């Protein structure tokens with residue numbers, strides 16, 4: 001610590017002022033904390049929501065202003081000091097607190113520290129990825145640039161068939177572009193959903209006119225005069241493109257945690273109280289790798305999730321932990337993705353499922369995929385079926401059963417099956 005000029009070590013410094021950071025600051029106040037709170041981020045904008053960036057924002061149905069979390073009055077009234085445009089590049093701490101130094105040279109002292117630093121897009125070392133018209137999508141600047149390019153683009157290529165890539169592909173296709181999705185794996189959204197759901201999305205995007213290439217091997221991005229003209233595949237063919245979005249996942253931001261000597265394993269390792277390995281600093285959101293009660297028997301029982309709900313719930317726990325209160329992360333994970341007129345809602349984690357049951361007809365574009373392990377429901381992907389989603393989420397929360405043998409009858413609501421279950425058990 002002696003390397004740094006001394007600054008007052010008071011209050012909480014939250015590094016990362018988006019979903020998890022905003023929730024953490026709000027929760028500290030809700031829990032009665034009256035100490036100073038600095039909610040700091042490197043982006044130029046006040047805290048804003050990311051999910052609309054690949055949805056409403058690209059369609060021109062949301063503006064940067066409409067994405068902001070809370071009003072300036074909220075932060076003022078709650079004495080939360082919002083700092084934008086400051087990137088912390090050096091940090092150190094001991095048991096009494098520490099100092100964080102920004103690239104600008106500003107120093108922020110703290111008694112308590114929270115890392116809600118999120119993740120950044122995974123970059124791929126591909127020839128041509130620096131050409132004009134090749135883009136990633138994580139923040140408002142990316143989205144604004146993408147929205148501008150989409151206005152004139154004719155041929156859009158999306159590298160990566162995950163949620164963000166498919167959301168952008170669906171939006172671009174709906175506005176009349178020629179769209180090609182290149183996915184390296186044998187199926188779409190393979191990390192998050194079962195084959196049944198992947199297969200549905202493959203057909204649904206193709207039905208809407210998007211070309212989807214699976215097992216695609218992208219070898220380079222071709223260009224002329226500094227701008228992209230196409231994407232070359234392993235067989236030498238070129239898919240024409242004047243706009244390329246690379247959406248191949250994210251990498252957790254661990255650089256500050258590394259400086260603090262914290263344990264890192266696919267993100268910042270935290271316990272179920274959001275405490276990092278130093279026992280003092282907390283971490284939450286996309287950057288944090290936390291134990292999850294629903295997967296205790298799998299691997300190390302931990303998972304790093306990238307979702308709004310996860311960021312919010314972990315941040316609440318982290319706030320309580322900073323104040324010495326006992327809180328544990330035990331909520332059921334859930335997630336959503338909007339692709340064209342298809343609303344996917346996922347409840348639970350399907351890790352380790354041994355049975356998949358289809359409820360409804362995928363061709364109707366309104367159905368659910370239910371996942372079971374040892375006869376117990378553990379997760380569901382619900383496509384345009386919000387009631388199924390709500391019911392499965394409730395069942396996972398309360399521990400109520402939804403018998404696999406009965407769910408295929410779509411004339412009976414899952415809610416009715418839930419209610420019937422105790423009677424079935426008594427038989």
Ligand SMILES: Cc1cc2nc3c(=O)[nH]c(=O)nc-3n(C[C@H](O)[C@H](O)[C@H](O)COP(=O)(O)OP(=O)(O)OC[C@H]3O[C@@H](n4cnc5c(N)ncnc54)[C@H](O)[C@@H]3O)c2cc1C
Nearest residue numbers: 016018019020041042050051088117118285286306307308
């Ligand atoms: C395009 C897009 C669409 C999405 N759609 C959905 C969806 O439909 N449903 C869903 O549940 N989730 C969705 N997500 C995911 C969701 O937005 C994230 O899970 C959530 O934003 C994570 O919040 P976070 O606070 O952990 O991290 P972030 O939102 O990444 O915020 C972290 C902040 O910390 C800042 N930061 C990092 N390091 C430093 C530093 N050293 N100094 C200062 N600041 C720093 C970063 O710049 C960033 O602003 C989407 C994400 C994207 C990008």
